[in-house]
Amino acid sequence: MIILKSRREIDRMRQAGLLVSEAHQLIASMVRPGIRTRDIDRAVEKLFDKHGAIPLFKGVPGPVPFPSVCCISVNEEIVHGIPGTRKLEAGDIVSVDTGCKLNGWCGDSAWTYPVGEVDDEKRLLLKVGEETLNLAIEQMAKCRWWSEVATQxxxxxxxxxxxxxxxxxxHGIGREMHEDPQVPHYMDDETVEKDFELKPGLVIAVEPMVNAGTEELFLSKDHWTVFTRDHRPSVHFEHTVAMTADGPEILTPRLA
Structure with missing residues (x-):
C-alpha cells in the first residue's frame, strides 16, 4: 500500500534528506586517489552520529548483516559494495549510496563520483546517469503515471x-527506507502491472543504475557486492523526491 505524506511529514523528511545531502557534500570532498573506502564510510558514520541520526544501511539483514553505513561500489561494481581497505585510484569511478533516519523519517541518496580524470566511456556514462535521474524528476512534473517516466x-x-x-x-520511502511502491527505471510487464499515479504526497527514491555494457550481473562471494557480468563500468544516481501540489521536490539536493 502506498502511504501518501502530508505537507508536515514531507517537511520532516526534508530534514533527513538535507543531512544525507550534507553526507554527500562530505563524500565529494574526500573522493581522491589514495583514499580508502572505509575512511569515507567512517566519516559519514561520524556525521550521522553527530546529528543523532540512525544509518539506514548498517545491519540490514542478509546472509551476513550489511556492515557499513555506506554502500561504496567502484568501477564495475553496480551496488552494495562493502567499504574496506581498497584505495581509490585515478581513473576510477565510485558510487556511494547512503541514507539515514532523523527524528523518525528517512532520506536516501546515491551519487557516482569520478576519481581524478576518467576515460571517455566513464565520462559519458556519468553524464548519462545523472541526466537520466534529472530527466525522471523533470517528467514527474509532466506525466500522470510512473510508467510514462520509466519509459523515457x-x-x-x-x-x-x-x-x-x-x-x-x-522505492517508496518515509518512516521506513523501503516502502511501496517499487520504482523501476525501465519498462516491462511488471512496471505496467504495478504502475502508480504521480500525485501530491507521494515520496519515492528514484535511482537509475546504468551499465556501459550488458545489464547482466553477478553477486560477489561477500554476499552483497553486485558486479557487471562483462566487468564494464556502472553508475548509480539517486534522489529522494516528493510530489507536492507545486510539482516534484528533491529532498536530497546537491549542496555546493
Missing amino acids: MEEHVASYGFSSVVDFVG
Missing part, C-alpha cells in the same frame, strides 16, 4: 548504447 528513462539510456539495470529498482 530507459529510452534515454538506450540512445547512448548503454543498458539499464533491471534487477534493482527504486
